[in-house]
Amino acid sequence: MILSEEQQLLKDSAKAFLSESAPISALRAMRDAGDDHMPELWSKMSEMGWPGIVIPDAYSGLEFGYVGAGVVLEEMGRTLALSPFLSSAVVAASLINQLGSEQQKEKYLPSIATGELTAVLAADESGFFDLEDIATSATANDGGYTLSGSKRGVIDGHNADLLLIVTNGDEGMSVFAVEKDAAGVSCETRLIVDSQRAADISLDSVVVSSDALMGTLGGASDALEFTIDVAAACSAAEMLGISIEAFERTVGYLKEREQFGSKIGTFQGLQHRAAQLFAEIEVSKSAVLAALQALDENSEKRSVLASMAKAKCAKVVRNATEEGVQMHGGIGMTDEFDIGFFMKRAAVCRQAYGDYHYHADRFASLRGY
């Protein structure tokens, strides 16, 4: 369980690029300007080919695998870089690659790989990421389908070009590729805690051609399970990066801040909590790497490991950011200080693609109880 030389190189170059091009100050500047995404950063990432990391070579991707995507996401977590990398280049691209016809893959994957096209999964309707809650319907009409329903809290939804709409019916779950500007699609956005926007999407009798159906009608379940695994493992990687950075900043503060005439890092009460957190982060590192490797190998343990990693990292990042604010004391509560940004992004990552409870519950079911 170690990174290959290529994976390590990718990680190092991602770290160098992100600390230069997307430091926390860039996020703060974006927020202060009233913006909710970073198009220039995405252009630069696209120039480097990052949107093609998991996309197969046959569709102009880098075919670098999920460990590759994970190491980049870990570094993105460290600087809180905002981009559609996870939602479009990893999650949506994986679903298209799993489920799409040859024609659909040809149509979408190469332009996702260049970063020109962004796509998002629009599945959740209750906010709890439970596929059983999906009520959006697809009714066959002459030569196509009519989609009706609504999706909730789709991050990057309003900026994406293509929506992967999940529907449910007697035949089972299906996925349709719908252009965001198709007639009947409307978006309302909400500002969320980490300064991004999430979209509530309404589908009011949206008429699509049969080409829009990915795979067969009612045949999307397996591909969606795979996509949940991808989303869980990769979002865990991002949370790992947030945990590591928040922790390192906190330890740095313990070594520098003085109270009662000594560095607060000399206090055993704080030392033990920091040491405990360090051990938890070490353990979550292994959880993430194993889950990413299982995706690359398409191992039978894939889903168990993915939910394990997401649940573990959600717990640890909560702890790391909470302790981060607590150990910084009053200054940690101020907007001027950066540590709060980590807690806010962590809150979003924890909930994205199923929170701790969702994945601990899924884990238990997968393990047979």
Next chain:
Amino acid sequence: MENLEQFRAETREWLEANCPEDMRQPMRSDEDQCWGGRNWIFKSEGQKLWLERMAEKGWTAPRWPAEYGGGGLSGSEAKILGEEMGRIGARRPLSSFGLDMLGPALLLYATEEQKQQYIPDIINGKIRWCQGYSEPNAGSDLASLRTKAEDMGDHYLINGSKVWTSYADKADWIFCLVRTDFDCPKHEGISFLLFDMTTEGVSTKPIKLISGTSPFCETFFDNVQVPKTQLVGTLNKGWEIAKYLLTHERAMIGGFGLAGGGMKGMGQMAAAKRGTKDGRLRDASLRAEASAFEIDEMAFGLTIERITDETKAGQGTGASSSILKMYGTELNKLRQELFMAIGATDALNFDTDSKGALVRSWLRSKANSIEGGTTEVQLNIIAKRILGLPA
């Protein structure tokens, strides 16, 4: 790669042919372990055969050099052996402080003569070792130990006592920390000695624990004569060996955090006992706790794997044994708590026969985060040596 596949095939075949049937059953309690030694009484013919066969191949110590009777396997081969043993649920043929603690230190610090004298008997389970470390006033603060060894020309004369000596009453030999210089800082002036527990002046007294069993002893040394050839490493430099050995002890105790081979998962065991409704464990709170536990257990197992691989690749982080020790023992205590919850009121049975094994095992586990350096000492080590927090 092809060679490894061949090794796997041969290993699988050999294990199938040589692992006795009763050695493929999960251990029900600590009683099922084989410790070896001069006075060991095998619990079954299978236990005896399994130790002999594995020892002959050197596979009780798979990675130790073949010249001393070890398996001489590479890291990848040893991993395959472990996986193949796990596949058939094979028990560890020999539980031994010689294997887990003393051996690695001897390989690094002992003279050639000492290696040849002691290592083969560790591998074949002929000599059972115990560890003379803690003293009544030197527990977590181990380096303040006071057991004295005086230079008498051709031998050392030992006086003092040890406490928490695991299985001292059953062991053949002891590896022992003694003070050979009192006029220096406490970490200096400590030496590392080996001696036979039947030497005149050595006596032991078992300590009865809250679990009702006596795995630990007080050990007394009253004018014990130890030949100078039984000193390991340099005089007064024993603390270095002691620390090195402790990292192995921590790794071993941390291993308690791993799921037992061939055992069902905690959640499935709970479901079997408590029952299910719509395919889910009936008690939602127990289900949530079992799931949280299994997630940590799995992530911890992967961490041992990752740290082992990193160490092999020369990327190891120092003091990782402290992380494993701390995490693994806390995990095992939680495991025992869940076993008690699943066992329900029957689990309270304190009979001396196997019915009381569960509650004894639960009580015993409370020592995991004390022995081998408490959880708090491990946290101190992580805070200072890894995080570099100021003293």
